[in-house]
Amino acid sequence: MxxxxxxxxxxxxxxxxxxxxxxxxxxxxxxxxxxxxxxxxxxxxxxxxxxxGLPLGRIELRGDGALVIGATVTNSDLAAHPEVRLRYPALAQAVLAGASGQLRNMATVGGNLLQRTRCGYFADIASPCNKREPGSGCSAITGENHNHAILGWSEHCVATHPSDMVVPLAAFDAVISYETVDGPGEMPLAEFYPEVGDTPQQETTLPAGALITSVTLPAAPVAARSRYRKVRERASYAFATGSIAAALGVDNGVVREARIAFGAVASRPWRAHAAERALIGAPATAEAFGAAADAELAAAKPLAHNGYKVPLLHNLVVAVLTELAEEAAR
CATH class of the missing domain: 3.30.43.10 (Uridine Diphospho-n-acetylenolpyruvylglucosamine Reductase, domain 2)
Known part of the structure; x- marks a missing residue:
């Protein structure tokens, strides 16, 4: 070192x-x-x-119903907080699905947002990697890519973002606050992670020299009935091969609101906008949920070894939304 x-x-x-x-x-x-x-x-x-040691370790409920999460809040404290568990259960579930208890006790919210890909070629300095050394090439495109991207990738990089936590943050429109020498600023999470394009080394749009200070989740009543589901290769301490954070609002058997985001399928948490649009006004049935999944996954471009992720995500959408619809009908 x-x-x-x-x-x-x-x-x-x-x-x-x-x-x-x-x-x-x-x-x-x-x-x-x-x-x-x-x-x-x-x-x-x-x-x-x-x-x-900075004073950024608190979780506070604002008067407008938004939840403000300090950047140095540990993952363990985030998952255990009563307001998180009550208002955004998918977030608590996602955090508990990540890493081990020991790591969650150390890892922070700000660091989780900035963690880097777990692509094996990125971590191996002997392998070409455009994310680590721009212009050197992407070894994963023709190499081992069974757990790489199927959405939004480019010929310059097919790595995925490893975080569980950011998937529900994306589904619930989180906002990132930060501080620079010029003062404070904020940006939606939807703008925080850029498209891969030809600059995979640029992993966020955080201004140079900025320190993340908090994450704000706007009030979202639909999130109180939400779920995170993760598929992985072993029962614990493994990164996702595919995941979903979802919330569903149903009235009289018809979908009135839907929030869906995928994990482990792109270089950033993937907000499933096409699926959400397909669901609004549709019957809350497995057939409609499958059609919505297909609408989102129509843009998928599997690599040589990860085509399984398309049916995996389809099945996750149907299973999780069906569970949420059944809960709403009780």
């Missing part, structure tokens, strides 16, 4: 100022992703700025 210096920030303004003064610096919170990449030689910061 390359030698680096270490600083502990005592305030948000100090943290962003320290980063602005050193182009080779990185923020450190839980370190559950960054430190692993440093050990592998993928990340080589000159300085780590510890932000774990």
């Amino acid at each position: 390359k030698e680096f210096s270490y600083s502990r920030a005592t305030g948000v303004r100090e943290a962003v100022s320290l980063l602005a003064s050193d182009s080779g610096a990185r923020f450190l919170a839980g370190g559950t992703n960054l430190v692993d990449l440093m050990k592998a030689g993928v990340e080589t910061p000159d300085q780590l700025i510890d932000v774990r």
Whole structure:
């Protein structure tokens, strides 16, 4: 591992100022992703700025019903919080489906948003990878790609985003707040992760030198009856091969509102807008749910080894929406 210096920030303004003064610096919170990449030689910061002690570790319910989640809230505390479990159960389920208990105790919300792909070629500095070294090529396109993207990929990169947490955040229109040396800012999660295009190394649109300070979930009554379902290759401590976060509002057997997002199918959480549009006004039946899934997955472009993800996502949509519709009818 390359030698680096270490600083502990005592305030948000100090943290962003320290980063602005050193182009080779990185923020450190839980370190559950960054430190692993440093050990592998993928990340080589000159300085780590510890932000774990900043006053960003609270979850607060605003008067308008929005839930504000501080960036240094741990994944364990997020999943256990009563307002999260009551208002956004899919979010609590997603967090508990990720990693191990020990890692959830360390990992933070801000770090989860910024974690990098688990593509094996990205983590192997001996392999060409456009995300790690732009212009070197994408080894996964013709290599081992059974758990890579089927939606939104380009010839420059087919890696997927590994986070469980961001899938329900995408479904429920989360907003990211941040701080820079020029002051605070915010952006919708829908704009936070750019399309892959020909710049896969640009993984977020967060301004240079910015520190994520919180995530806000707008009030969404439909989210109180929501679900996260993850398919993985073993029962625990494994990244998804496909996942879904969904909420369904049904009146008299007709869908009035739908929120759906997929995980492990693209370089970012995939909001299933086509499926949502197909569902509004449709009967809450398995046939309609399957048709909505097909409308979304019509854009899928499977690689040599991951064609199974198309029927997998189709079946996830039908199963989860059917369960939600049955609950609504009780």
